[in-house]
């Protein structure tokens with residue numbers, strides 16, 4: 001296996017692996033386990049030791065350079081949603097550069113970067129992306145987009161996390177202020193969210209300090225926060241979305257809910273030449 005670019009004293013908590021045919025870094029310490037693919041800086045696993053997986057990845061997902069992984073934490077940039085150039089931007093399916101790995105006690109930190117290229121499409125020549133990922137008893141993903149062009153850019157950024165939980169038994173706490181329904185022309189809706197029973201849910205909710213996924217089936221709470229995200233996307237594909245997508249098993253909708261940190265639409269950052277914008281996603285797990 002390839003040598004890791006250790007920053008500081010090399011540790012034993014991270015190793016370079018090939019997983020599902022793709023390059024990845026596997027983390028295993030006394031405190032946490034994790035996995036991040038170089039394609040997309042895509043984290044598919046994080047869990048404090050002794051805890052069930054906190055992220056969901058579909059057993060039917062593709063693992064191929066240039067094709068999205070369905071599950072984990074897709075990095076969405078520089079556009080959110082469908083476009084002629086594809087769904088959710090070019091950052092997710094390109095191989096990122098592994099810049100550094102460091103270990104301090106039980107936490108492993110991984111730095112990756114992706115220098116955009118004109119051939120990537122929209123904003124390809126303007127952006128350099130960086131990911132700083134902290135795998136410890138808690139989890140942090142910090143995405144940075146730097147504008148290396150000489151004009152303002154307004155990229156959309158999202159960290160599209162798939163949280164593992166029994167969807168039929170979960171409740172999403174903290175979204176009582178309501179939001180808008182993306183499937184009903186952004187009609188206003190009140191919180192809290194109704195039970196997931198196989199219907200497709202695709203909403204923007206006001207992001208309070210913390211959103212809590214009450215994983216009642218797993219006897220735990222997953223606490224999600226993001227200082228920069230004004231709006232959280234809450235998404236579940238439901239029965240029809242699982243059955244119609246070859247990258248999902250038919251009943252996958254029962255196994256997760258997406259609660260995503262976003263800076264999109266009216267909240268997309270305006271980045272001046274030479275400046276950067278950040279989007280952070282933090283998570284921790286508490287026994288309920």
Ligand SMILES: O=P(O)(O)OC[C@H]1O[C@@H](O)[C@H](O)[C@@H](O)[C@@H]1O
Nearest residue numbers: 070071074087088160202233235
């Ligand atoms: O590309 P993925 O991982 O299948 O996710 C698609 C979904 O991503 C969500 O972020 C969007 O709100 C949905 O509209 C979209 O269907």
